Amino acid sequence: MRMNELSRRSGLPVSTIKYYLRERMLPPGHATGANQAVYGEEHLRRLRLIRTLLEIGGLSTAVVREVLAELGSSGAVSRRVLASLRTPQVAAHQGERDDQDDVAAAQVAAFLERRGWPADPDHPAVRTLVTAVRAARAAGDREFADRLDLHADAALKAVEAELAALAPVERAGEVLVVSCVLGDVVQSAVRGLAHEHLLGAGEADQSSAERGVPRVSA
Amino acid sequence: MRMNELSRRSGLPVSTIKYYLRERMLPPGHATGANQAVYGEEHLRRLRLIRTLLEIGGLSTAVVREVLAELGSSGAVSRRVLASLRTPQVAAHQGERDDQDDVAAAQVAAFLERRGWPADPDHPAVRTLVTAVRAARAAGDREFADRLDLHADAALKAVEAELAALAPVERAGEVLVVSCVLGDVVQSAVRGLAHEHLLGAGEADQSSAERGVPRVSA
Numbered sequence: 074m075r076m077n078e079l080s081r082r083s084g085l086p087v088s089t090i091k092y093y094l095r096e097r098m099l100p101p102g103h104a105t106g107a108n109q110a111v112y113g114e115e116h117l118r119r120l121r122l123i124r125t126l127l128e129i130g131g132l133s134t135a136v137v138r139e140v141l142a143e144l145g146s147s148g149a150v151s152r153r154v155l156a157s158l159r160t161p162q163v164a165a166h167q168g169e170r171d172d173q174d175d176v177a178a179a180q181v182a183a184f185l186e187r188r189g190w191p192a193d194p195d196h197p198a199v200r201t202l203v204t205a206v207r208a209a210r211a212a213g214d215r216e217f218a219d220r221l222d223l224h225a226d227a228a229l230k231a232v233e234a235e236l237a238a239l240a241p242v243e244r245a246g247e248v249l250v251v252s253c254v255l256g257d258v259v260q261s262a263v264r265g266l267a268h269e270h271l272l273g274a275g276e277a278d279q280s281s282a283e284r285g286v287p288r289v290s291a
Numbered sequence: 292m293r294m295n296e297l298s299r300r301s302g303l304p305v306s307t308i309k310y311y312l313r314e315r316m317l318p319p320g321h322a323t324g325a326n327q328a329v330y331g332e333e334h335l336r337r338l339r340l341i342r343t344l345l346e347i348g349g350l351s352t353a354v355v356r357e358v359l360a361e362l363g364s365s366g367a368v369s370r371r372v373l374a375s376l377r378t379p380q381v382a383a384h385q386g387e388r389d390d391q392d393d394v395a396a397a398q399v400a401a402f403l404e405r406r407g408w409p410a411d412p413d414h415p416a417v418r419t420l421v422t423a424v425r426a427a428r429a430a431g432d433r434e435f436a437d438r439l440d441l442h443a444d445a446a447l448k449a450v451e452a453e454l455a456a457l458a459p460v461e462r463a464g465e466v467l468v469v470s471c472v473l474g475d476v477v478q479s480a481v482r483g484l485a486h487e488h489l490l491g492a493g494e495a496d497q498s499s500a501e502r503g504v505p506r507v508s509a
Binding site: 076093121159190197198201202205212225230231232257264265271 | 339384406443444451476
């Protein structure tokens with residue numbers, strides 16, 4: 074297809090596609106003349122991948138370029154690039170350091186120990202957990218850390234299913250990247266729906282009273 | 292405590308605290324003179340709540356102000372404000388509309404039907420799911436929609452536990468808001484750890500070959 078059709082089918086302006094070509098995020102088309110080229114389905118698929126990572130994943134152009142470069146050269150992705158796909162690291166608690174920081178760090182370390190997961194306190198995900206536990210405790214939710222296992226059971230099941238689904242798929246590296254990004258997005262959307270479902274639609278007061286959950290006004 | 296101590300203990304500059312006072316996000320202190328006031332533990336707690344919503348939740352000042360106003364007046368939060376805490380809505384697929392959009396929409400509708408969850412196609416979370424399913428299919432992951440139930444089972448368990456934990460807690464509205472925000476953050480961090488665990492640390496090739504998952508380079 075010509076550039077115009079690629080633009081129409083992808084929904085992207087020609088100028089955006091040309092930018093991706095210049096940045097080598099999109100491979101060149103097959104030249105058919107001095108200033109003409111044709112593009113195939115693989116170009117359309119690559120454009121969809123770029124937009125998924127940028128718009129759904131919220132990644133920066135620099136990270137997307139790095140991911141595409143790895144996929145292009147080996148078809149696989151490194152651990153480092155996989156980690157760069159995750160939600161940005163949450164800043165550590167800014168206030169005066171007090172014993173609550175130590176309590177939160179100890180609770181997260183105990184959780185990691187129970188799971189048999191590596192317990193590097195400088196791992197961005199581990200730091201995020203400590204920050205979250207500390208914030209929850211400060212807000213009065215002192216059992217937040219006990220519920221980390223629920224989150225972990227859930228995450229393990231979902232990620233296991235994701236990885237198992239990848240095995241027979243062509244372009245598994247690409248699918249791994251996409252499912253990393255989409256899994257987080259879907260988990261958040263489904264959590265929102267679960268919240269609404271449990272708090273009761275249109276009968277919030279009655280059902281929340283029955284369940285002993287806090288009242289939510291309509 | 293005086294403003295200086297509030298600043299030291301919260302880790303926030305005096306100018307930031309004064310901004311929150313002007314914006315009525317922080318209640319005034321108890322006046323002890325023409326230009327002096329003292330602050331209590333409730334001010335420190337409110338500052339922590341503000342920072343949690345802004346920094347961990349990534350919410351805008353406008354949304355935080357609205358949440359605090361509701362908590363301040365009734366101690367409860369409305370469904371509308373709860374929804375505003377969720378991750379921003381993902382834009383719909385931009386390209387030419389094709390039968391893949393319909394397939395994705397039908398798969399999400401079938402998922403919602405199975406769960407007995409309200410199936411409004413204009414619900415932001417529902418639109419996010421359709422966009423994610425479409426993107427996953429375009430990338431070659433055609434069973435993505437089948438795994439939505441896994442995500443939903445996981446989310447239900449986690450949210451049920453969260454809501455049950457709130458029941459006996461003072462200031463349940465505040466805790467509900469915090470746990471909404473922190474739940475998403477924790478889920479994402481734990482997914483990252485689960486990924487690393489399942490892909491094997493330092494033995495990626497062997498364990499991934501055993502499990503039939505794609506190779507990840509070190």
